[in-house]
Amino acid sequence: MRVLVCVKRVPDVAGEVMLTADEQSVDARHVGYTVSNHESSAVELAIRIADATGGSVTLLTVGPGDSVEQLRSMLGLGCHAATLVEADPVALGPADVAREIAAVVEDHAANDAGYDLVLLGNDAADSGDFQVGIRLAYALGWPVVNGVSVVETADGRAITRGDGPDGEETFSVPLPAVVTVLEGGVEPRYPSLKGRMAAKKIEIETRQPATEPQGSARVRLVVPPPQPSNVEILGEGEAAAGAVVDLLERLKVLR
Amino acid sequence: MILVLVENEGGAPSEVSLETLAFARSLSETGGGIAIRAVVVGDVADRDALAAELGRHGVTEVRHATGDAFDAYGGASWAAAVQAARADTSSVVVTAAGTPRGNEVLAHLAARLDVPMAANVVSFSGLSPFTVTRQVVGGSALEEMSLATRPALFTVAGHSWAAAPGDGPPAAWQDFSPEVAEADLVARVHSTGVKEADESGSLKSASIVVGAGRGAGGPGGFAGVDELADLLGGVVGVSRVVTSLGWRPHHEQVGQTGSRISPDLYIPCGISGAIQHWAGCASSKVILAINTDAEAPMMTRATYAVVGDMHEVVPAVNAEIRGRRS
Numbered sequence: 001m002r003v004l005v006c007v008k009r010v011p012d013v014a015g016e017v018m019l020t021a022d023e024q025s026v027d028a029r030h031v032g033y034t035v036s037n038h039e040s041s042a043v044e045l046a047i048r049i050a051d052a053t054g055g056s057v058t059l060l061t062v063g064p065g066d067s068v069e070q071l072r073s074m075l076g077l078g079c080h081a082a083t084l085v086e087a088d089p090v091a092l093g094p095a096d097v098a099r100e101i102a103a104v105v106e107d108h109a110a111n112d113a114g115y116d117l118v119l120l121g122n123d124a125a126d127s128g129d130f131q132v133g134i135r136l137a138y139a140l141g142w143p144v145v146n147g148v149s150v151v152e153t154a155d156g157r158a159i160t161r162g163d164g165p166d167g168e169e170t171f172s173v174p175l176p177a178v179v180t181v182l183e184g185g186v187e188p189r190y191p192s193l194k195g196r197m198a199a200k201k202i203e204i205e206t207r208q209p210a211t212e213p214q215g216s217a218r219v220r221l222v223v224p225p226p227q228p229s230n231v232e233i234l235g236e237g238e239a240a241a242g243a244v245v246d247l248l249e250r251l252k253v254l255r
Numbered sequence: 256m257i258l259v260l261v262e263n264e265g266g267a268p269s270e271v272s273l274e275t276l277a278f279a280r281s282l283s284e285t286g287g288g289i290a291i292r293a294v295v296v297g298d299v300a301d302r303d304a305l306a307a308e309l310g311r312h313g314v315t316e317v318r319h320a321t322g323d324a325f326d327a328y329g330g331a332s333w334a335a336a337v338q339a340a341r342a343d344t345s346s347v348v349v350t351a352a353g354t355p356r357g358n359e360v361l362a363h364l365a366a367r368l369d370v371p372m373a374a375n376v377v378s379f380s381g382l383s384p385f386t387v388t389r390q391v392v393g394g395s396a397l398e399e400m401s402l403a404t405r406p407a408l409f410t411v412a413g414h415s416w417a418a419a420p421g422d423g424p425p426a427a428w429q430d431f432s433p434e435v436a437e438a439d440l441v442a443r444v445h446s447t448g449v450k451e452a453d454e455s456g457s458l459k460s461a462s463i464v465v466g467a468g469r470g471a472g473g474p475g476g477f478a479g480v481d482e483l484a485d486l487l488g489g490v491v492g493v494s495r496v497v498t499s500l501g502w503r504p505h506h507e508q509v510g511q512t513g514s515r516i517s518p519d520l521y522i523p524c525g526i527s528g529a530i531q532h533w534a535g536c537a538s539s540k541v542i543l544a545i546n547t548d549a550e551a552p553m554m555t556r557a558t559y560a561v562v563g564d565m566h567e568v569v570p571a572v573n574a575e576i577r578g579r580r581s
Contacts, residue, residue, distance in 0.1 A: 011392075013392055013393075013395065013530055014529040014530055014531065015529065015530065015552070016395075017392055017395045017396045017530075019396070026392060026396065037495075037512045038512060093371065094372075095365075095369075095371070098366075123358075123374070125392070125393065125511070126391060126392050127391055127398075128374060128375060128389075128390065128391050128392070128393070129372075129374055130358040130359075130362055130374040130375075130410075131358075131362035131365060131366070131372055131374070134330070134359070134362040134363055134365075134366050135362070135365070135366045137366075138363075138366035138367065139366075141438075143331075143438075143441040143442040144330070144331075144442060145442050146330055146355070146359045146362075147355050147359065149505075163506075164328070164444065164447060165262075165264070165356070166447050167447045167448045167449055168447065168448035169328075169444045169445075169446075169447050169448075170444070170445045170446045170447075170448070171442055171443070171444060171445050172445045173441055173442045174441065177442075182512065183505075183512050184498070184505035184506075184508070184512075184513075185505075187499075187501070216400070217371050217400050217401045217402065217403070218398055218399070218400055219386065219398075219399035219400060219401055220398075220399050221391065221396050221397065221398050221399075222388075222396065222397045222398075222399065223395070223396050223397075224396075224397060227556065229555040229556065230558070231544075231554060231555055231556070231557050231558065231559065231560050232558065232559050232560070233549070233559075233560050233561070233562065234543075234559050234560065234561050235561055235562075236561070236562045236563050237561075237562070237563035237564070237567055237568060237571075238563070238567050238568060238570075238571035240561040240563065240568060240571075241568065241571035241572045241574070241575040242575060243561075244543070244561060244568075244572045244575070245572060245575040245576055245579060247543065247559060248487070248576070251519075251520060251541065253463055253487055253519070253520055254486075254487070254576065254579075
C-alpha cells in the first residue's frame with residue numbers, strides 16, 4: 001500500500017498571536033513552526049498502514065522552502081520519501097493547494113509511483129479552511145471520507161472510524177481514496193535516533209507549482225484586541241472554598 | 256435567496272443551525288429582506304414541528320430532500336441535495352453551521368461549483384463586495400475575506416450568534432428527490448456504533464463542565480475534579496496535554512482539536528489557557544478558574560478566579576458543598 005500524507009508548516013502558536021506588518025500572515029519568528037496535530041496523527045496512521053501492508057509513506061507539503069524542516073522531522077518517524085512544492089503560502093488559497101497536491105499525485109502515478117491512499121489533516125491549525133482534502137478528492141475523482149480518527153486498509157478498501165453526531169461512524173470506501181484525519185485515534189510515535197539518521201540520507205524532491213494560483217481572497221488578518229481582564233478574585237487556596245460555594249449558590253448550580 | 260442547510264436532531268433543528276439562521280436573518284435584513292430558505296436532508300421525525308420552528312427563525316420555505324440516497328449520511332450525497340436546492344431557489348448565498356457536517360457539506364458544494372468557501376464566519380461587513388470575517392488560528396486571530404463569487408458559500412462559527420426566535424408563521428414545506436450520481440453514494444456512513452453515555456456528546460452539551468489540565472499532575476490527580484463534577488451534576492473536560500500524556504481519554508478533551516463547549520459554568524482547574532484550549536471553551540458563559548499562577552491567561556480571562564493549587568482548593572470546595580448539604 002502506497003500512502004501519501006500531506007502536511008503543512010504552521011506557526012507553533014500557544015499564546016498571543018503576532019501578525020506580520022502586511023497583515024497577511026502570522027509572524028512566527030519568535031514561536032517557531034510545527035505541523036498540525038491532526039497531521040501528526042495522519043502520519044502515524046500512514047506508517048501503521050505501510051508497516052501492515054509492506055508499503056511506503058511519502059510526505060508532501062506545499063509551502064516555503066523552510067518546510068524541509070517539518071519534512072525532515074517527519075521522515076525521521078519512518079516515512080520513506082518526501083516532496084516539497086515550493087510556493088508562497090500567502091499567495092495560495094485552499095483550492096490552489098488542492099490543485100497542486102493533485103498535480104503531484106497524478107505526476108507520480110504517471111511515473112509508476114501512484115498512491116492508493118492520500119491522508120490529510122481535517123483542517124490546518126492556522127488557516128482552518130476545512131476543504132483542501134475534499135477539493136483534492138474532486139480533482140482526482142476519488143471518494144473522500146472526512147474527519148476520522150482511525151483508518152485502516154483491507155481488501156482494496158479504506159475502512160475508517162470516527163465520531164458522528166449519533167455515535168461512532170464507520171465508512172468503507174474503495175481505494176484509491178482521500179481521507180482526512182482528526183487527532184485522537186492513535187498516539188503519534190517519537191523519532192528514533194536510527195530513524196533520524198536514515199532520514200538525513202533521503203533526498204527531498206523539490207518542485208515548482210504546476211498552476212498559476214487564484215489566491216485565497218484574504219483581505220487581511222486581524223488580532224482581536226485583548227479583552228480587559230475583569231476577573232474577580234474570590235480568594236487564595238483552601239480559604240477560598242466558602243466564597244466559591246457562595247458563588248455556586250448565587251449561580252444556582254448546587255443541586 | 257439565502258439558502259441555509261439545517262441539521263436536525265430527531266425532529267428539531269440543532270442549536271447551531273438556529274444560530275446560523277440568526278446570522279442569515281441579519282444578512283437578509285441588510286440586503287433589504289432577502290427571503291431565507293432552508294434545506295433539510297434525510298429523515299425528519301416531525302415535519303409540522305420542524306416547519307413551525309424554522310418559521311419562527313425566519314425561514315419562509317423548507318426544501319426537504321427525500322429518497323433512498325439519504326438513508327445514510329454522506330458528504331457528497333448531501334452536497335448533491337443542497338446543490339439541487341440552490342439551483343432551484345436561485346440562491347446567491349448558501350450557508351450552514353460550522354459543525355463537522357456543515358463544513359464538510361459546504362466544502363463538497365464548493366468543490367462541485369468551483370467557488371470559494373469560508374469556514375467559521377463570525378460576521379459580515381459589506382454586501383458589495385461581500386466581505387466576511389472568520390476564525391483562524393483556533394479563533395485567536397480573524398481573517399477578513401472577500402467572497403465575490405456567487406453563490407457565496409460559508410459556514411457560521413458555533414456560538415458566535417445567538418438564536419433569535421420571532422413570531423413568523425410556519426415555513427411552507429416542499430419535498431424533493433434530487434438525482435444523486437452513483438459516485439456521490441460511494442462514501443456514506445456504513446454503520447453507526449452506539450454512543451456511550453459518557454462520551455463527548457454529553458461534554459458538548461453539558462451546562463456545567465469541570466476542567467483539569469497539567470496541574471492535575473498525573474493520572475491519579477483527578478479525584479477532586481471528578482467529585483466536584485459529580486456534586487454539581489456536570490461533566491469533566493480536560494486540556495490537550497492531559498490526553499496526549501494519556502492521563503484521560505481523548506473524548507474528554509476540550510479545545511481546538513477536541514470538543515468545543517459552551518456551558519453556563521466552566522471551572523478549569525490547573526489549566527493555563529493556551530490558545531488550543533481557549534478555542535474550545537471561549538463560549539462558556541461564566542468561567543471560574545483555579546490555578547497557582549494568577550497571571551495565567553485562563554485566570555485573567557476568567558469571570559472569577561481562585562489563586563491556589565487545585566489539589567488544595569478543589570477538595571476544600573467539595574467538603575464545603577457536602578457540609579452545607581448535611
